[in-house]
Amino acid sequence: MYTYKIYNNIAQEGINIFNKNGMKEGSSDPDALLLRSQVLQDIDFNKSLKCIGRAGAGTNNIPVKDATEKGVVVFNTPGANANAVKELVVCGMLLASRGIIQGSAYATTLKGKASDELNKAMESQKKHFKGTEVKGKTLGIVGLGAIGSLLAQTANIMGMKIIGYDPYISVDAAWRLPKEVEKADSLESLLSRCDYVSLHVPLLDSTKDLISSQTLKVIKDGAKIINLSRGGIVNNNDILDSLESGKISRYVTDFPTPELISRAADDGDVILLPHLGASTKEAEINCASMASEQVSDFLRNGTIVNSVNFPSVRLGRATNFRLIIINKNEPGMIGKIADQIASSNLNITDMTNKSRDDIAINLIDLDENPSDQIIKNIEAIEHILSVRLCPAL
16 A cells, blocks of 8 residues: 655645545555655655646755655646636736736725715825736746646636747647737747746746846836746846836736835835745645656656656556666666566566656566565666565555
């Protein structure tokens, strides 16, 4: 029986999937970890750990490189919270366009006034909260994955013009885009033409400070930027300089920092949210369920889908006796493994091997139950990281 350990508040629907698959919770030496924002440390990598399920898309809180070196599969759940984030982006655009927050704050100052006086005050001041409509404006979407594609669909329905930029767009994502989306040849081309810019890229070395003084130089005057992706994608000091000069008119982000909070309190052109992008009941259920399904399928069958450090792999069951072997991606490994199996007079009924960078995984179905000695012999092969027998349940 496999065991799991839960970090953070995970939707019960995800835990139910573990229970349905015969797994039980165990805080000591679990086979799997399921988490949201918990920052993992070396101490969390016990000897029994086989995989980590992140109920969300970002994996900055997981030492992925260390996990790979230990042969631990790291899963995430791309797209599970896409609708929740998309809706918040739309909300952010509206908050940045209309004096909703400012008008609401003003209305609370009228507490205690009689109706006639209250109405007169509101009518006299509402001109200060006048905004603009999003219909007919141009939205630039940087990153056209699950969230960016959904946002493009919604913005199209809202009557906006859409320009997209994603040099790594997948075929599936391209199919999801409305035909009206115009492709930008460069980030600078997009920024120079858009009234709104929404960022939907992961935080990598290549995307850190993607929005900085260099790119802000070419942004359309008065543009509004929405960043619900990751804080490090935007250089906050450069954003504040652009707000001060009037180069951009609003900045909406899910990642408050001390300098942004000061600007929001003093000037109101920064709108801050406490990392609410995926904070809906539906998104939390989707993420937990998706992560639990992926972890369960890997533990029971070796199937890998949506891993950030391992290749995708799947093999229909040919027998009840499956070996799951993880090794460093070195030449000749398949032959060495097959030789050990053949020397024990076992037949390989079916198998598959997949590799990604420095790691590889083998799913091997045998016609008979392998002995403990065979497993030990395979484990002794140089560059083997782990071997386990996964009988059909």
